[in-house]
Amino acid sequence: xxxxxxxxxxxxxxxxxxxxxxxxxxxxxxxxxxxxxALLGPNGAGKTTLVMHLNGILRGGRxxxxxxxxxxxxxxxxxxxxxxxxxxxxxxxxLFMPTVGEDVAFGPRNLGLPEPEVARRVADALAAxxxxxxxxxxxxxxxxxxxxxxxxxxxxxMQPEVLVLDEPSSNLDPAGRRELAEVLEQLPVTLLMVTHxxxxxxxxxxxxxxxxxxxxxxxxxxxxxxxxxxxLAAHRLELPFGFDPRTxx
Amino acid sequence: MGAGHxxxxxxxxxxxxxxxxxxxxxxxxxxxxAVLAFALVVxxxxxxxxxxxxxxVGFLLLLLGVAALARIRPGxxxxxxxxxVPFVLFAALLxxxxxxxxxxxxxxxxxxxxxAAGGSILAKATLSVLAATLxxxxxxxxxxxxxxxxxxxxxxxxxxxxxxxxxxxxVGGELARMKVARESRGFRARRxxxxxxxxxxxxxxxxxxxxxxxxxxxxxxxxxxxxxxPTGPVAVVGGRSWAAALSLPLAAGAVLAAGSLxx
Numbered sequence: 061x062x063x064x065x066x067x068x069x070x071x072x073x074x075x076x077x078x079x080x081x082x083x084x085x086x087x088x089x090x091x092x093x094x095x096x097x098a099l100l101g102p103n104g105a106g107k108t109t110l111v112m113h114l115n116g117i118l119r120g121g122r123x124x125x126x127x128x129x130x131x132x133x134x135x136x137x138x139x140x141x142x143x144x145x146x147x148x149x150x151x152x153x154x155l156f157m158p159t160v161g162e163d164v165a166f167g168p169r170n171l172g173l174p175e176p177e178v179a180r181r182v183a184d185a186l187a188a189x190x191x192x193x194x195x196x197x198x199x200x201x202x203x204x205x206x207x208x209x210x211x212x213x214x215x216x217x218m219q220p221e222v223l224v225l226d227e228p229s230s231n232l233d234p235a236g237r238r239e240l241a242e243v244l245e246q247l248p249v250t251l252l253m254v255t256h257x258x259x260x261x262x263x264x265x266x267x268x269x270x271x272x273x274x275x276x277x278x279x280x281x282x283x284x285x286x287x288x289x290x291x292l293a294a295h296r297l298e299l300p301f302g303f304d305p306r307t308x309x
Numbered sequence: 310m311g312a313g314h315x316x317x318x319x320x321x322x323x324x325x326x327x328x329x330x331x332x333x334x335x336x337x338x339x340x341x342x343a344v345l346a347f348a349l350v351v352x353x354x355x356x357x358x359x360x361x362x363x364x365x366v367g368f369l370l371l372l373l374g375v376a377a378l379a380r381i382r383p384g385x386x387x388x389x390x391x392x393x394v395p396f397v398l399f400a401a402l403l404x405x406x407x408x409x410x411x412x413x414x415x416x417x418x419x420x421x422x423x424x425a426a427g428g429s430i431l432a433k434a435t436l437s438v439l440a441a442t443l444x445x446x447x448x449x450x451x452x453x454x455x456x457x458x459x460x461x462x463x464x465x466x467x468x469x470x471x472x473x474x475x476x477x478x479x480v481g482g483e484l485a486r487m488k489v490a491r492e493s494r495g496f497r498a499r500r501x502x503x504x505x506x507x508x509x510x511x512x513x514x515x516x517x518x519x520x521x522x523x524x525x526x527x528x529x530x531x532x533x534x535x536x537x538x539p540t541g542p543v544a545v546v547g548g549r550s551w552a553a554a555l556s557l558p559l560a561a562g563a564v565l566a567a568g569s570l571x572x
Contacts, residue, residue: 115531138533146531152479153524158451158471162541167532169539178541200478218532 065129067091067222067250068114068144074274075109075121083109084121085274091222093128096244096251098261098282101271102296107254110271111224114252115144128221142171145215145249149226151207155199160191160210163199167218185217186210189243205236209243222250229257258286258299262308270295324389324445331553332379332447336546337456339554344444346558348437350565356429360572365432367564372439375557379447389442396434403427440557450474455540464537471538472525480518487514 070089076082083106091097101107112118113125116132125132127143145167148154157163164185168178186192189209199207208228215223228244229237237260244251244264255261261268261282268285270278272295278285285291286305292298299305327333332340347368354364376386407423448456451474458467487510496506526534 112527117527117530141531141533144531146528148524148528148531150524152476153521154528156472156475156525156529157538158454158475165541166529166534166539169541170533170535175542199475214532 064093065126067093067095067128068252069124069126070110070113071124071126073110073113073121073123073125075113075118083274084113086123087271087274087276089269089276089279091250091252093221093250094248095267096265097253098265098268099252099254099271100256100258100261100268100285100295100297105271105295106274107271108226109274111146111226111252111254114222114224115141115146138171142167142218143221144224145218145220145222146224147208147211147215147226147228149230151199151204151211154211154214155207158198159195160186160197160199160202161195163210164213164217167214171218181217181219185213188216188247189213190239203236205232205239208232208236208240212240212243216247216249220249222252223247225251225253225255227255227257228253229255229260256297258297258305259303259308262286262305270297272296324442325449326381326385326446327449328380328447330379330447332375332443335447335554336544336550337448337452338459339456339546339551340444340448341453341456341460343554343557344440346555347440347561350558350561351433351436351440354429354433354565354568357425358568358572360568361429362432363572364564364568365436367568368436368561369439371557371560371564372436372443375443379443381443381446385446386439386442389445390435390438393434393438397431400427400431400434403430458540459543468538476518476521479521480514483517484514 068089068091070087073084073087074082075084087106087110089110099107099110109118113121113132114127116125116137119132127140130136130139130143132140155163157166161182164182165178168181173181182195183192186195189212191206191210191213194202194206194210199210202210212223212225225244228240232240241260241263244253251265253261253265265282267280268278268282269276270285270291277295278288278291283305286299351368354361358364372386373383376383403426404419404423405417407420407426409420409422411418411420412424413419444453451471454467454471454474457470458464491506491510497503498507
Protein backbone atom coordinates (compact mmCIF):
# COMPACT_ATOMS: atom_id res chain seq x y z
CA UNK A 61 0.00 0.00 0.00
CA UNK A 62 1.36 3.38 -0.95
CA UNK A 63 1.62 6.07 1.76
CA UNK A 64 -1.11 8.74 1.76
CA UNK A 65 -0.34 11.81 -0.40
CA UNK A 66 0.93 14.89 1.47
CA UNK A 67 -1.83 17.10 2.88
CA UNK A 68 -0.34 20.00 1.05
CA UNK A 69 2.15 20.08 -1.77
CA UNK A 70 3.45 23.33 -3.20
CA UNK A 71 5.86 22.85 -6.08
CA UNK A 72 7.94 25.68 -7.56
CA UNK A 73 5.17 28.23 -7.10
CA UNK A 74 5.83 31.68 -8.59
CA UNK A 75 3.35 34.50 -8.87
CA UNK A 76 3.28 38.13 -9.96
CA UNK A 77 0.34 40.44 -9.33
CA UNK A 78 -1.30 42.11 -12.35
CA UNK A 79 0.49 45.38 -11.47
CA UNK A 80 3.79 43.62 -12.09
CA UNK A 81 4.81 43.17 -8.48
CA UNK A 82 6.24 39.69 -8.12
CA UNK A 83 5.48 38.17 -4.71
CA UNK A 84 6.59 34.54 -5.07
CA UNK A 85 9.72 33.30 -6.83
CA UNK A 86 9.43 29.50 -6.72
CA UNK A 87 8.16 28.22 -3.38
CA UNK A 88 8.38 24.54 -2.44
CA UNK A 89 6.48 23.26 0.57
CA UNK A 90 5.28 19.84 1.66
CA UNK A 91 3.06 19.15 4.65
CA UNK A 92 2.44 15.56 5.74
CA UNK A 93 -0.96 14.62 7.19
CA UNK A 94 -1.32 15.72 10.82
CA UNK A 95 1.74 17.99 10.80
CA UNK A 96 1.60 21.37 12.51
CA UNK A 97 3.84 23.87 10.73
CA ALA A 98 4.45 27.57 11.35
CA LEU A 99 4.99 29.86 8.36
CA LEU A 100 7.26 32.69 9.48
CA GLY A 101 8.60 35.72 7.69
CA PRO A 102 8.67 39.51 7.75
CA ASN A 103 5.89 41.69 6.37
CA GLY A 104 5.88 41.62 2.58
CA ALA A 105 7.61 38.22 2.41
CA GLY A 106 4.76 36.73 0.36
CA LYS A 107 3.05 34.78 3.17
CA THR A 108 -0.45 36.03 2.37
CA THR A 109 0.09 35.53 -1.35
CA LEU A 110 1.12 31.94 -0.66
CA VAL A 111 -1.93 31.35 1.54
CA MET A 112 -4.24 32.72 -1.18
CA HIS A 113 -2.84 30.08 -3.53
CA LEU A 114 -3.59 27.21 -1.19
CA ASN A 115 -7.33 27.35 -1.89
CA GLY A 116 -7.15 28.79 -5.38
CA ILE A 117 -8.14 32.39 -4.64
CA LEU A 118 -5.01 33.35 -6.55
CA ARG A 119 -3.88 31.27 -9.48
CA GLY A 120 -2.26 31.69 -12.85
CA GLY A 121 1.40 31.80 -11.95
CA ARG A 122 4.04 29.12 -12.44
CA UNK A 123 4.16 25.88 -10.48
CA UNK A 124 1.44 23.80 -8.88
CA UNK A 125 -0.42 23.26 -5.64
CA UNK A 126 -1.97 19.96 -4.57
CA UNK A 127 -4.22 19.32 -1.61
CA UNK A 128 -4.18 15.71 -0.48
CA UNK A 129 -3.27 14.70 -4.03
CA UNK A 130 -5.89 16.92 -5.69
CA UNK A 131 -4.41 19.61 -7.96
CA UNK A 132 -5.80 23.12 -7.53
CA UNK A 133 -7.50 24.06 -10.80
CA UNK A 134 -10.82 25.42 -12.03
CA UNK A 135 -12.72 22.17 -11.95
CA UNK A 136 -11.52 21.18 -8.47
CA UNK A 137 -12.03 24.58 -6.84
CA UNK A 138 -15.08 23.70 -4.73
CA UNK A 139 -13.49 20.53 -3.39
CA UNK A 140 -10.16 22.30 -2.76
CA UNK A 141 -11.94 24.98 -0.75
CA UNK A 142 -13.57 22.28 1.32
CA UNK A 143 -10.22 20.63 1.95
CA UNK A 144 -8.35 23.83 2.82
CA UNK A 145 -9.94 25.89 5.57
CA UNK A 146 -8.52 29.38 5.88
CA UNK A 147 -9.11 31.36 9.06
CA UNK A 148 -8.51 35.02 8.30
CA UNK A 149 -6.92 37.44 10.68
CA UNK A 150 -9.92 39.65 11.48
CA UNK A 151 -12.80 37.52 12.76
CA UNK A 152 -15.20 40.28 11.71
CA UNK A 153 -14.23 39.47 8.12
CA UNK A 154 -14.77 35.77 8.68
CA LEU A 155 -18.05 35.95 10.56
CA PHE A 156 -20.46 37.59 8.14
CA MET A 157 -23.73 35.81 8.89
CA PRO A 158 -26.24 37.16 11.43
CA THR A 159 -25.71 34.38 13.98
CA VAL A 160 -22.83 32.12 14.96
CA GLY A 161 -24.83 29.01 14.08
CA GLU A 162 -25.69 30.24 10.59
CA ASP A 163 -22.09 31.23 10.05
CA VAL A 164 -20.71 27.82 11.01
CA ALA A 165 -23.40 26.27 8.77
CA PHE A 166 -22.45 28.48 5.79
CA GLY A 167 -19.70 26.17 4.49
CA PRO A 168 -21.54 22.84 4.94
CA ARG A 169 -24.66 24.28 3.29
CA ASN A 170 -22.61 25.50 0.36
CA LEU A 171 -21.42 21.90 0.04
CA GLY A 172 -25.06 20.92 -0.35
CA LEU A 173 -25.11 18.63 2.69
CA PRO A 174 -28.50 17.49 4.03
CA GLU A 175 -29.78 19.57 6.95
CA PRO A 176 -29.38 16.94 9.73
CA GLU A 177 -25.73 16.52 8.70
CA VAL A 178 -25.28 20.31 8.69
CA ALA A 179 -26.72 20.51 12.21
CA ARG A 180 -24.41 17.73 13.42
CA ARG A 181 -21.33 19.38 11.93
CA VAL A 182 -22.22 22.77 13.39
CA ALA A 183 -22.63 21.24 16.85
CA ASP A 184 -19.36 19.30 16.54
CA ALA A 185 -17.38 22.29 15.26
CA LEU A 186 -18.64 24.61 17.99
CA ALA A 187 -17.95 21.97 20.63
CA ALA A 188 -14.40 21.55 19.28
CA UNK A 189 -13.65 25.22 19.92
CA UNK A 190 -15.47 25.21 23.25
CA UNK A 191 -18.25 27.52 22.03
CA UNK A 192 -21.16 25.05 22.05
CA UNK A 193 -23.56 27.48 23.70
CA UNK A 194 -22.97 30.34 21.24
CA UNK A 195 -25.15 28.86 18.51
CA UNK A 196 -27.88 31.51 18.40
CA UNK A 197 -25.77 34.51 19.39
CA UNK A 198 -24.87 37.31 16.97
CA UNK A 199 -21.08 37.51 16.45
CA UNK A 200 -20.82 41.09 17.71
CA UNK A 201 -21.97 39.95 21.15
CA UNK A 202 -18.88 37.76 21.57
CA UNK A 203 -15.50 38.78 22.93
CA UNK A 204 -12.62 39.00 20.47
CA UNK A 205 -11.15 35.69 21.66
CA UNK A 206 -14.51 33.97 21.33
CA UNK A 207 -14.95 35.37 17.82
CA UNK A 208 -11.54 34.05 16.84
CA UNK A 209 -12.48 30.58 18.09
CA UNK A 210 -15.83 30.70 16.30
CA UNK A 211 -13.93 31.70 13.14
CA UNK A 212 -11.96 28.46 13.50
CA UNK A 213 -15.25 26.56 13.89
CA UNK A 214 -16.58 28.05 10.64
CA UNK A 215 -13.93 26.15 8.69
CA UNK A 216 -13.83 23.08 10.93
CA UNK A 217 -17.45 22.42 10.00
CA MET A 218 -16.27 21.77 6.44
CA GLN A 219 -14.02 19.00 7.81
CA PRO A 220 -10.90 20.30 6.08
CA GLU A 221 -7.76 18.36 5.38
CA VAL A 222 -5.61 21.41 6.13
CA LEU A 223 -6.37 24.28 8.47
CA VAL A 224 -4.58 27.53 7.59
CA LEU A 225 -4.53 30.25 10.24
CA ASP A 226 -3.49 33.82 9.48
CA GLU A 227 -2.00 35.44 12.60
CA PRO A 228 -4.13 33.42 15.02
CA SER A 229 -2.76 35.07 18.17
CA SER A 230 -2.99 38.69 17.02
CA ASN A 231 -5.03 41.01 19.26
CA LEU A 232 -5.74 38.23 21.77
CA ASP A 233 -5.22 38.76 25.47
CA PRO A 234 -3.00 36.17 27.18
CA ALA A 235 -5.96 34.08 28.35
CA GLY A 236 -7.54 34.13 24.88
CA ARG A 237 -4.19 33.17 23.41
CA ARG A 238 -3.86 30.19 25.74
CA GLU A 239 -7.47 29.07 25.16
CA LEU A 240 -6.97 29.16 21.40
CA ALA A 241 -3.73 27.17 21.73
CA GLU A 242 -5.56 24.51 23.75
CA VAL A 243 -8.19 24.27 21.03
CA LEU A 244 -5.67 24.10 18.17
CA GLU A 245 -3.58 21.41 19.88
CA GLN A 246 -6.60 19.12 20.06
CA LEU A 247 -7.62 19.38 16.40
CA PRO A 248 -6.96 16.28 14.30
CA VAL A 249 -6.00 18.21 11.15
CA THR A 250 -2.90 19.35 9.34
CA LEU A 251 -2.16 22.88 10.49
CA LEU A 252 -0.34 25.72 8.75
CA MET A 253 -0.03 28.77 10.94
CA VAL A 254 1.13 32.11 9.54
CA THR A 255 2.47 34.16 12.42
CA HIS A 256 4.85 36.78 13.76
CA UNK A 257 4.37 35.37 17.24
CA UNK A 258 7.48 33.19 17.53
CA UNK A 259 6.77 31.82 21.03
CA UNK A 260 3.32 30.76 19.77
CA UNK A 261 4.96 29.01 16.82
CA UNK A 262 7.28 27.18 19.23
CA UNK A 263 4.38 26.21 21.49
CA UNK A 264 2.19 24.77 18.74
CA UNK A 265 4.37 23.82 15.77
CA UNK A 266 7.27 21.36 15.92
CA UNK A 267 8.29 22.53 12.43
CA UNK A 268 8.68 25.98 10.94
CA UNK A 269 9.21 27.38 7.46
CA UNK A 270 10.69 30.83 6.93
CA UNK A 271 9.56 32.71 3.83
CA UNK A 272 11.35 35.86 2.72
CA UNK A 273 11.56 37.63 -0.62
CA UNK A 274 9.14 35.14 -2.12
CA UNK A 275 11.22 32.02 -1.47
CA UNK A 276 11.58 29.52 1.38
CA UNK A 277 14.83 30.43 3.12
CA UNK A 278 14.66 27.97 5.99
CA UNK A 279 12.69 24.84 6.85
CA UNK A 280 13.29 22.83 9.99
CA UNK A 281 12.58 22.20 13.64
CA UNK A 282 11.06 25.33 15.18
CA UNK A 283 13.31 25.18 18.25
CA UNK A 284 16.47 25.09 16.12
CA UNK A 285 15.34 27.84 13.77
CA UNK A 286 14.47 30.13 16.65
CA UNK A 287 17.86 29.48 18.26
CA UNK A 288 19.64 30.60 15.06
CA UNK A 289 20.19 34.27 15.78
CA UNK A 290 21.79 35.06 12.43
CA UNK A 291 18.90 33.53 10.54
CA LEU A 292 16.36 35.48 12.57
CA ALA A 293 18.26 38.76 12.19
CA ALA A 294 18.66 38.28 8.43
CA HIS A 295 14.90 37.98 7.99
CA ARG A 296 13.59 40.59 10.41
CA LEU A 297 12.33 37.98 12.86
CA GLU A 298 12.67 38.84 16.52
CA LEU A 299 12.01 36.99 19.72
CA PRO A 300 10.30 38.88 22.53
CA PHE A 301 12.59 40.43 25.14
CA GLY A 302 14.01 37.83 27.49
CA PHE A 303 12.66 34.83 25.54
CA ASP A 304 15.11 31.99 25.04
CA PRO A 305 13.79 29.10 22.90
CA ARG A 306 16.45 26.74 24.30
CA THR A 307 15.16 26.96 27.84
CA UNK A 308 11.43 26.85 27.14
CA UNK A 309 9.28 23.72 27.53
CA MET B 310 -13.23 46.10 22.52
CA GLY B 311 -15.40 48.93 23.66
CA ALA B 312 -17.50 50.72 21.10
CA GLY B 313 -20.73 49.22 19.90
CA HIS B 314 -20.62 46.32 22.32
CA UNK B 315 -23.65 44.60 23.74
CA UNK B 316 -26.17 46.93 22.22
CA UNK B 317 -28.35 44.22 20.75
CA UNK B 318 -27.69 44.89 17.10
CA UNK B 319 -27.40 48.63 17.54
CA UNK B 320 -29.71 50.94 15.66
CA UNK B 321 -31.01 48.35 13.27
CA UNK B 322 -32.71 46.00 15.70
CA UNK B 323 -33.61 48.81 18.11
CA UNK B 324 -37.21 48.64 16.87
CA UNK B 325 -37.61 45.00 17.81
CA UNK B 326 -39.34 44.19 21.09
CA UNK B 327 -38.70 40.52 21.92
CA UNK B 328 -41.78 38.57 22.93
CA UNK B 329 -43.79 35.41 22.45
CA UNK B 330 -47.19 36.78 21.54
CA UNK B 331 -49.23 35.23 18.72
CA UNK B 332 -48.13 38.16 16.54
CA UNK B 333 -44.46 37.48 17.28
CA UNK B 334 -44.90 33.82 16.46
CA UNK B 335 -46.35 34.35 12.99
CA UNK B 336 -44.04 33.42 10.14
CA UNK B 337 -42.24 36.61 8.97
CA UNK B 338 -43.17 36.30 5.31
CA UNK B 339 -46.88 36.04 6.15
CA UNK B 340 -46.57 39.20 8.26
CA UNK B 341 -44.80 41.02 5.43
CA UNK B 342 -47.59 40.16 3.00
CA ALA B 343 -50.19 41.16 5.59
CA VAL B 344 -48.64 44.59 6.18
CA LEU B 345 -48.28 45.22 2.46
CA ALA B 346 -51.90 44.24 1.84
CA PHE B 347 -53.06 46.41 4.75
CA ALA B 348 -51.19 49.42 3.33
CA LEU B 349 -52.80 48.77 -0.07
CA VAL B 350 -56.29 48.76 1.45
CA VAL B 351 -55.50 51.99 3.31
CA UNK B 352 -54.24 53.65 0.14
CA UNK B 353 -57.33 52.54 -1.81
CA UNK B 354 -59.65 54.49 0.52
CA UNK B 355 -61.16 57.29 -1.60
CA UNK B 356 -59.85 60.69 -0.51
CA UNK B 357 -63.01 62.72 -0.97
CA UNK B 358 -65.60 60.28 0.38
CA UNK B 359 -67.45 61.63 3.40
CA UNK B 360 -66.91 58.36 5.31
CA UNK B 361 -63.13 58.33 4.77
CA UNK B 362 -62.31 59.72 8.24
CA UNK B 363 -64.46 57.02 9.85
CA UNK B 364 -62.59 54.38 7.83
CA UNK B 365 -59.26 55.81 9.01
CA VAL B 366 -60.44 55.50 12.61
CA GLY B 367 -61.47 51.92 11.88
CA PHE B 368 -58.01 51.09 10.48
CA LEU B 369 -56.38 52.70 13.48
CA LEU B 370 -58.48 50.63 15.87
CA LEU B 371 -57.45 47.47 14.02
CA LEU B 372 -53.78 48.37 14.42
CA LEU B 373 -54.24 49.16 18.09
CA GLY B 374 -55.91 45.77 18.47
CA VAL B 375 -52.88 44.04 16.92
CA ALA B 376 -50.55 46.07 19.15
CA ALA B 377 -52.51 45.03 22.22
CA LEU B 378 -52.37 41.39 21.13
CA ALA B 379 -48.60 41.71 20.66
CA ARG B 380 -48.25 43.54 23.98
CA ILE B 381 -46.46 46.46 22.35
CA ARG B 382 -47.01 49.70 24.26
CA PRO B 383 -48.51 52.47 22.06
CA GLY B 384 -45.65 54.84 22.98
CA UNK B 385 -43.23 52.41 21.38
CA UNK B 386 -45.13 52.46 18.08
CA UNK B 387 -45.54 56.23 18.07
CA UNK B 388 -41.76 56.56 18.12
CA UNK B 389 -41.71 54.80 14.76
CA UNK B 390 -43.58 57.76 13.28
CA UNK B 391 -40.38 59.83 13.15
CA UNK B 392 -39.70 58.51 9.65
CA UNK B 393 -42.94 60.12 8.55
CA VAL B 394 -41.82 63.73 9.20
CA PRO B 395 -41.06 64.60 5.53
CA PHE B 396 -44.58 63.49 4.54
CA VAL B 397 -46.05 65.65 7.30
CA LEU B 398 -44.24 68.68 5.94
CA PHE B 399 -45.50 67.99 2.44
CA ALA B 400 -49.06 67.39 3.66
CA ALA B 401 -48.99 70.61 5.69
CA LEU B 402 -48.02 72.57 2.58
CA LEU B 403 -50.89 71.31 0.44
CA UNK B 404 -53.71 73.50 1.90
CA UNK B 405 -51.63 76.59 1.10
CA UNK B 406 -50.58 75.79 -2.43
CA UNK B 407 -53.62 73.91 -3.84
CA UNK B 408 -56.19 75.61 -6.08
CA UNK B 409 -60.00 75.53 -5.88
CA UNK B 410 -62.53 76.91 -3.35
CA UNK B 411 -60.95 78.27 -0.21
CA UNK B 412 -61.96 78.43 3.44
CA UNK B 413 -60.84 80.77 6.21
CA UNK B 414 -59.20 79.03 9.16
CA UNK B 415 -57.74 81.23 11.91
CA UNK B 416 -57.41 84.08 9.45
CA UNK B 417 -55.56 81.93 6.88
CA UNK B 418 -57.01 81.30 3.45
CA UNK B 419 -56.75 77.56 2.80
CA UNK B 420 -57.74 75.38 -0.14
CA UNK B 421 -60.56 72.93 0.62
CA UNK B 422 -59.14 70.40 -1.81
CA UNK B 423 -55.73 70.89 -0.30
CA UNK B 424 -57.06 70.29 3.21
CA ALA B 425 -58.75 67.06 2.16
CA ALA B 426 -55.76 65.84 0.17
CA GLY B 427 -53.26 66.86 2.84
CA GLY B 428 -55.30 65.31 5.62
CA SER B 429 -55.73 62.11 3.74
CA ILE B 430 -52.04 61.84 2.81
CA LEU B 431 -51.24 62.32 6.46
CA ALA B 432 -53.77 59.71 7.62
CA LYS B 433 -52.72 57.14 5.03
CA ALA B 434 -49.03 57.62 5.63
CA THR B 435 -49.48 57.44 9.39
CA LEU B 436 -51.53 54.24 9.22
CA SER B 437 -49.05 52.55 6.87
CA VAL B 438 -46.05 53.59 8.96
CA LEU B 439 -47.80 52.36 12.12
CA ALA B 440 -48.39 48.97 10.48
CA ALA B 441 -44.73 48.79 9.39
CA THR B 442 -43.62 49.77 12.88
CA LEU B 443 -45.72 47.00 14.36
CA UNK B 444 -44.06 44.57 11.96
CA UNK B 445 -40.61 45.79 12.99
CA UNK B 446 -41.51 45.63 16.68
CA UNK B 447 -42.72 42.04 16.50
CA UNK B 448 -40.22 40.58 14.05
CA UNK B 449 -36.51 40.09 14.55
CA UNK B 450 -34.63 41.80 11.67
CA UNK B 451 -32.98 38.52 10.73
CA UNK B 452 -36.36 36.80 10.57
CA UNK B 453 -37.58 39.65 8.41
CA UNK B 454 -34.75 38.91 5.98
CA UNK B 455 -35.69 35.25 5.89
CA UNK B 456 -39.21 36.39 5.11
CA UNK B 457 -38.03 38.59 2.25
CA UNK B 458 -35.94 35.72 0.92
CA UNK B 459 -38.97 33.45 1.03
CA UNK B 460 -41.03 36.02 -0.83
CA UNK B 461 -38.44 35.75 -3.63
CA UNK B 462 -36.92 39.18 -3.16
CA UNK B 463 -33.81 39.06 -5.40
CA UNK B 464 -31.09 37.23 -3.51
CA UNK B 465 -28.57 40.03 -4.01
CA UNK B 466 -30.83 42.47 -2.19
CA UNK B 467 -31.38 40.06 0.70
CA UNK B 468 -27.62 39.57 0.96
CA UNK B 469 -26.97 43.31 1.00
CA UNK B 470 -29.54 43.75 3.79
CA UNK B 471 -28.05 40.82 5.72
CA UNK B 472 -24.59 42.36 5.58
CA UNK B 473 -26.01 45.73 6.55
CA UNK B 474 -27.37 44.21 9.75
CA UNK B 475 -24.19 42.31 10.46
CA UNK B 476 -21.79 45.19 9.81
CA UNK B 477 -23.72 48.20 11.07
CA UNK B 478 -22.06 47.76 14.45
CA UNK B 479 -18.62 47.07 13.03
CA VAL B 480 -18.68 50.19 10.86
CA GLY B 481 -20.30 52.17 13.67
CA GLY B 482 -17.47 51.07 15.96
CA GLU B 483 -14.92 52.23 13.42
CA LEU B 484 -16.68 55.57 13.15
CA ALA B 485 -16.67 55.94 16.94
CA ARG B 486 -12.95 55.10 17.16
CA MET B 487 -12.13 57.66 14.44
CA LYS B 488 -14.13 60.25 16.39
CA VAL B 489 -12.26 59.47 19.61
CA ALA B 490 -8.94 59.65 17.75
CA ARG B 491 -9.84 63.07 16.31
CA GLU B 492 -11.04 64.50 19.57
CA SER B 493 -8.06 63.11 21.48
CA ARG B 494 -5.96 65.46 19.41
CA GLY B 495 -8.04 68.48 20.23
CA PHE B 496 -10.46 68.44 17.31
CA ARG B 497 -13.87 70.04 17.88
CA ALA B 498 -16.64 69.77 15.30
CA ARG B 499 -18.05 73.25 15.95
CA ARG B 500 -16.22 75.41 13.45
CA UNK B 501 -17.10 75.58 9.75
CA UNK B 502 -13.52 74.54 8.98
CA UNK B 503 -14.35 71.22 10.63
CA UNK B 504 -15.96 70.10 7.37
CA UNK B 505 -12.48 69.96 5.85
CA UNK B 506 -11.66 67.25 8.38
CA UNK B 507 -15.00 65.44 8.42
CA UNK B 508 -15.17 65.12 4.62
CA UNK B 509 -11.97 63.11 4.30
CA UNK B 510 -12.94 61.14 7.42
CA UNK B 511 -16.14 60.04 5.68
CA UNK B 512 -14.02 59.13 2.64
CA UNK B 513 -11.63 57.06 4.66
CA UNK B 514 -14.51 55.28 6.39
CA UNK B 515 -15.88 54.44 2.96
CA UNK B 516 -12.52 53.06 1.82
CA UNK B 517 -12.11 51.03 4.99
CA UNK B 518 -15.58 49.57 4.55
CA UNK B 519 -14.90 48.85 0.89
CA UNK B 520 -11.70 47.02 1.79
CA UNK B 521 -13.51 45.09 4.47
CA UNK B 522 -16.06 44.15 1.83
CA UNK B 523 -13.26 42.69 -0.27
CA UNK B 524 -11.88 40.72 2.67
CA UNK B 525 -15.34 39.39 3.54
CA UNK B 526 -15.81 38.33 -0.07
CA UNK B 527 -12.51 36.42 0.07
CA UNK B 528 -13.62 34.71 3.28
CA UNK B 529 -16.90 33.78 1.60
CA UNK B 530 -15.21 32.38 -1.50
CA UNK B 531 -12.91 30.37 0.74
CA UNK B 532 -15.91 28.61 2.19
CA UNK B 533 -17.49 27.72 -1.11
CA UNK B 534 -19.75 30.74 -1.70
CA UNK B 535 -21.50 30.37 -5.03
CA UNK B 536 -23.61 33.51 -5.21
CA UNK B 537 -26.38 32.71 -2.76
CA UNK B 538 -26.48 32.78 1.01
CA PRO B 539 -27.56 29.29 1.94
CA THR B 540 -30.59 29.22 4.20
CA GLY B 541 -31.47 26.59 6.73
CA PRO B 542 -34.51 24.37 6.74
CA VAL B 543 -37.68 26.17 5.71
CA ALA B 544 -40.65 25.80 8.03
CA VAL B 545 -43.85 24.63 6.40
CA VAL B 546 -46.50 27.30 6.75
CA GLY B 547 -50.03 26.02 6.93
CA GLY B 548 -53.23 27.75 5.85
CA ARG B 549 -53.94 28.61 9.47
CA SER B 550 -50.87 30.89 9.85
CA TRP B 551 -51.68 32.61 6.60
CA ALA B 552 -55.27 33.11 7.75
CA ALA B 553 -54.09 34.56 11.07
CA ALA B 554 -51.68 36.95 9.38
CA LEU B 555 -54.07 38.01 6.68
CA SER B 556 -56.91 38.67 9.12
CA LEU B 557 -55.54 42.22 9.52
CA PRO B 558 -55.78 43.29 5.83
CA LEU B 559 -59.04 41.35 5.47
CA ALA B 560 -60.56 43.23 8.40
CA ALA B 561 -59.30 46.47 6.87
CA GLY B 562 -60.87 45.44 3.57
CA ALA B 563 -64.15 44.85 5.40
CA VAL B 564 -63.97 48.37 6.87
CA LEU B 565 -63.39 49.76 3.39
CA ALA B 566 -66.28 47.74 1.92
CA ALA B 567 -68.62 48.77 4.71
CA GLY B 568 -67.68 52.41 4.15
CA SER B 569 -68.38 52.36 0.43
CA LEU B 570 -71.67 50.44 0.86
CA UNK B 571 -73.08 52.47 3.73
CA UNK B 572 -71.45 55.84 3.06
